[in-house]
Amino acid sequence: QKEVEQNSGPLSVPEGAIASLNCTYSDRGSQSFFWYRQYSGKSPELIMFIYSNGDKEDGRFTAQLNKASQYVSLLIRDSQPSDSATYLCAVNGRGATNKLIFGTGTLLAVQP
Amino acid sequence: GAVVSQHPSRVICKSGTSVKIECRSLDFQATTMFWYRQFPKQSLMLMATSNEGSKATYEQGVEKDKFLINHASLTLSTLTVTSAHPEDSSFYICSARSGVRTEAFFGQGTRLTVV
Numbered sequence: 455q456k457e458v459e460q461n462s463g464p465l466s467v468p469e470g471a472i473a474s475l476n477c478t479y480s481d482r483g484s485q486s487f488f489w490y491r492q493y494s495g496k497s498p499e500l501i502m503f504i505y506s507n508g509d510k511e512d513g514r515f516t517a518q519l520n521k522a523s524q525y526v527s528l529l530i531r532d533s534q535p536s537d538s539a540t541y542l543c544a545v546n547g548r549g550a551t552n553k554l555i556f557g558t559g560t561l562l563a564v565q566p
Numbered sequence: 567g568a569v570v571s572q573h574p575s576r577v578i579c580k581s582g583t584s585v586k587i588e589c590r591s592l593d594f595q596a597t598t599m600f601w602y603r604q605f606p607k608q609s610l611m612l613m614a615t616s617n618e619g620s621k622a623t624y625e626q627g628v629e630k631d632k633f634l635i636n637h638a639s640l641t642l643s644t645l646t647v648t649s650a651h652p653e654d655s656s657f658y659i660c661s662a663r664s665g666v667r668t669e670a671f672f673g674q675g676t677r678l679t680v681v
Contacts, residue, residue, distance in 0.1 A: 486668040497572075497659045497675040498610070503668070542610070546668050553600060554661075554670055558609040 457481060458545050460557035468565050473530040475560050477543030480524070486546035487519055487526045488554065493539045501541075502528065533564045568594045570662045572673025579650055579680055587645045587676045589660035595640040596662035600670060601633075604657045616643055650680040 490498035
């Protein structure tokens with residue numbers, strides 16, 4: 455089982471719709487969860503982070519965390535073509551290096 | 567968000583030569599820096615983690631003598647690809663984190679082409 459799993463997609467949604475991106479993780483002791491956006495040929499950009507169970511909203515983005523189910527999601531409301539990118543879920547690993555463990559990413563395509 | 571600057575953004579070098587990539591945190595002290603490699607249409611692969619003032623911790627399968635990492639100050643880390651070969655051609659990305667925060671910020675990445 456991979457440490458952080460995401461559906462590779464592509465996830466195709468029409469412009470204006472809600473895009474729902476999902477991620478599961480294997481380490482029940484993980485404490486911090488992140489969503490990054492990566493445009494083709496560019497480096498990842500931090501969108502949101504969440505530490506506590508429940509929802510966290512920032513503009514059109516909502517991160518949801520359920521530690522009991524080891525599940526974290528990202529909702530994008532009113533999706534725009536400019537949101538088309540690969541979305542990477544990352545989880546803070548435990549241990550001395552405390553490194554981020556990334557999923558393989560979900561490609562989102564917003565259709566105009 | 568915090569700013570991480572990576573230089574150069576693109577480099578072409580001849581096989582057998584060495585290339586140095588710099589990663590700087592511009593507005594915060596980066597106690598930890600991470601170096602990643604990404605091949606086309608693949609996910610990020612962590613190469614090594616470095617903490618300021620100490621030796622880097624390399625991931626399994628990454629040759630520490632080939633990918634030299636130096637993190638001499640709280641704002642600068644360098645990755646040197648020694649004796650580069652065409653198979654080292656990739657997108658190299660650094661990220662930096664301050665000790666008081668858990669989120670990491672990425673540099674712009676360096677596209678290395680070895681000919």
